[in-house]
Amino acid sequence: MRYLTLGIMLCASLVVGSTVQAQPIDPQIAAPVTRFIDAFNKGDVAGAAATHASAADLVIIDEVAPYLWRGAKAFETWMGDLDRDAKAKGITDQQVTLGKVTRVETNGTSAYVVVPSAYAFKEKGVAMREEAQMTFVLKKDPAGWSIHGWTWTGPRGKKITTATK
Template sequence: MKSLLVGLFCSMGLAAATDATAADPQLAAPIRAFIDSFNKGDLKAAVATHTGDVAIVDEVAPHVWRGPGAVEAWAGDLARDATAKGLTDQSVALSPATREVVSGDRAYVVVPAVYSFKDHGKPMREAAQMTFSLQKDAAGAWKINAWTWTGPEPSPAN
């Protein structure tokens, strides 16, 4: 199963988050690392950007994943959904953060995102937002402890 997910991630070709910057580069680092590792098909590295107790909300069923193993469960459900729907060439591009709130060892970051893919060969696009909640770990590094994808229905790419 792990090799299937890695293969799917590699075939999806998710774009690196080089444009996803927060005013505080330490906040941007785990977001970039998450998307970059996902882009490379490195599920282990993607998981490492999150706390052990994470929550994810996404448009893919079952729509919410919580706790240890949530990132892996979400990735598996995403892979199954893409295969079932005939989606290929998926990519996510992130823009600079539009909102950033830091409260001690917790943070909230909103990042515009664009999901591009082909639906049975037809180019599609979904402009959306990813909202991240981050928490500092014991070593003082920011980790993602929750994120959500929020967007309208995809439309044909122009």
């Protein structure tokens, strides 16, 4: 009986714990994140870079070596490394889709935003999809909100099959 009770409690906690609700986000905070992804998807490197602070505290963590970029040129350096990695692996047709924001914390001049994301691409002609979380840190200055850091966190991409579409 004790094991049955523990099993029921575990199942209940998994069901309750896995329920993630979207959180409302100030459109001004969301704007740089949305512009970044839209520009990335269009191949507009300058537009994507414009959403990031050109500051010493800019930090990017991603799955491409060397995995960590920081400083005023972090975005440009990351983009170059991403491009080299894509060419080496035969990756094309890169697209990122953002889900609904699951967490927002803000104190008025800094914000922390978590959003589920999906990265679709072709690797040597094979359609792939990678589910992840993106976590952004933004700061507000007189010009508005800008991205000061972000991470991409998730498992490796998987081949898209009928079951994964």
